[in-house]
Amino acid sequence: MWKPNDASNSVLLIVEGETDGATAYGAGYAALVVPGAATWRREWWELAAGYKRVAVNVEPDNGGAQLLKRLAATRPEGASLLAFSTTWWPHNAKDLNELHVRLGRDFARTREAINALLDRALPVVTAPTSEEALRLLDERLQPDTFESNGDRLARCPFHNDQTPSLDYGPRGFQCYSCGMKGGLGLLAALLGIAVVRKESKPNAVGGLTIIPGPEFIRLAQQRPPRWFWKPLIGTSLVTTLAGVQRAAGKSTLLGHFLHHLTMGHEGELCVSGRSATVMPTYFLGFPIDERPNRILLVSEEPPAVWVDRPPVDWTRVDVVTDFTALAECWDDFAGEVATGRWQLVVIDSLDELLAAFGVESESESMEVTRVMRRLLDLARNHTVAVLILDFLRKSAATGDITEVRGSGAKGGRADVILTLTRREGHPRQRVLRAWSRFKLPAVLADGLVIELTEDGIYTDTGSKQKAREEEQAEELAAFVQQYLPPEGATIQEVAAASGLKPDTARKKLVRATQLGLVARPQRGTYLPTGNGTGSI
Structure with a gap:
């Protein structure tokens, strides 16, 4: 906290970042410096x-809106709070330090500018809903025009607007003159309106939530998941797909998965006695029991990235590209999910969602947990499957669950964790591993090797162990061909030809015998069988 000796004006400025604190202090103001919106504490x-x-x-930015929201939500009863913004005309600066630089680093001029901003500062008010925030904005902006689509046209507070050029409404705001734009929550925050949604907790005593007995039993008897990819992605579950390295291929894998969900055939009809059932289709060896009617994809990737991927039936997929707007209207979004509009929600990626909610570091366990809790509530409360794309450590090579980058809350809050790793020496192959609270096939614990074929189709080639055995068989076949002549040779002769120790040569010949590459020795002589790579 920066506190000048002369604080006779008795004004405390709350700012983000040390440079803003130093600027306020130099201009003669006491300043409480917040290192980031997510760090504000009630005390x-x-x-x-x-x-x-x-x-x-x-x-x-979203951080500014989040800070105002936190201040308003934690404000003690009776405490007053004013809001101003250096973006207001005629200053148009991002923060106090930028304003100070524009004024020639003259603290006297900076003090005059801050005084002028404080004279125009607005009392902070809270709005429990976006509709209420819009009503309060109307009071503060006094729009000239109301459009039929719900938008308004008012004079822009961010430049010297002589004719109304600020278009705002439920979908956000944009000034057609100065270019300022963003979500409705950001415009509200810049004008001192904090959108703080209050949750109703009728069964609570202080911070303790009480679950009535019937509700507890209902939760215990919750229906099993409807599997869109059994046992990895299903309703009421949160699944994380994490790439171990950059370009590990998780987005490509997602494209293939969406292709199977939206365009794959519905399976074969199996008739048994008097009953008929549809047998499930498979993706990488695991069944797709059901297909979601509609999918929501939240991604900032442009449509062009999907051109080189398998075709997707986009009539069954909705897309959201603005993570900030999604975070600002999350409660409304959850309400839309509750209607059953989507059965699968894909978040690409978790980094973008955390940033949209004002989480400045993945290591902030409490803040990461808060966002993951929203995703879990979405899955549990509305019986929807949630798939999150994420990264592990950029330097990781094994795909082990202990290598999750940032807070362990990212992995600890997921029901299923999938990791995708590039297979060394095989540029078109990846290793898929899984951890889950459900029973998993052993192949996913060891690692399933998948390969992108020349015609652009992902196929499973078996377990990582099987792939290693096949490689060893190929290496042994080459060894036998090079060092074991048609007339045969003893262990000592093979060791001398290959430069290996006799014991190492013996082990290779024994293994080659087990694979059928070499006939059992006759009087100490091993003979090649000519069986190519043998059989595993």
Whole structure:
């Protein structure tokens, strides 16, 4: 906390970042510096005690909106809070430090500018819904025009607007003159309106949630998952697909999975006695018991990236590209999921979602848990499958679950974790491993080797162990061909020809015999069988 000796004006500024704190201090103001929106704590309000006015500078990004929301949600009863923004005309700066630089680093001029902003500062009010936030914005902006689609046209507060050029409404805002734009929550925050949704907890005592007995039994008897890819992706579950290295191929694998879900055939009809059932189709050796009617893909990737991937029936897929807007209207989004509109929600990627919710570091366990909790609630409460794309450590090579980058809450909150690793020496092959609270086939624990064929189709080639055995068989076949002549040779002769120790040569010949590459020795002489790579 920066506190000048002369704080006679009794104003405390709440700012983000040390450079803004130093600027406020140099201009003669006390400043409470918040290292990031996600770090604000309720107890820090005690530092504001004794100040006549407490004002926060709202920066023009999701972090600024999140900070205002946290301040409003944790504000002690009776405490006043003002909001201003250096983005307001005529300053148009991102933060206090940028304003100071634009004013020639003159603290006297900076102080005058801050005084002018404080004179225009707005009391912070809260809105429990987006509709209420829109109503409060109407009061503060006094729009000139109301469009039939719900948008409004008002004078823009971010430039000297003589004719209304700010278009805002439920979908967000954009100024056609200065170019400022963003979600509705950001515009509300820049004008001192914090969208703080209050959760109703009728069965709570303080911080303790009480679950009625019938509800507890209902949860215990929750229906088993409907498997879209058994036993890896199903309803009421959160599955994480993590690439171990960059370009590990998780997005390509996602494209193939969406192709199978939306365009794969529905399986074969199997008639047994008087009953008929549809046998499931398979993706990489595991059954697709059901297909979701509709899928929601949340991704910032442009449509062009899907051109080189297997075709997808896009009439069954909806796409969201704005993570920030999704975070701002999450409750409304969850309500739409509750209607059953989508049965599978794909988040590509977790990094983008964490940033949209103001999580500045993946190592912040509490903040990561808060976001993962939202995804779990989405899956559990609305019987939807959630698939998250993520990274492990960029330097990892094994795909082990202990190598999850950032907070362990990312992996600890998922029901199923899949890792995808490039297979060394095989550029078209990947190793898929899994961890789950459900019983998994042994092949997924050891690692399933999958290969992208020349015609662009992913196929499973068996377990990692089987792949290793096949490689060893090929190596042994080459060894036999090179060092074991048609007339045969003893262990000592093979060792001398290959440069190996006799014991090592003996082990290779014994294994080659087991694979059928070499006939059993006659009087110490091994003969090649000519069986190619033998049989495993």
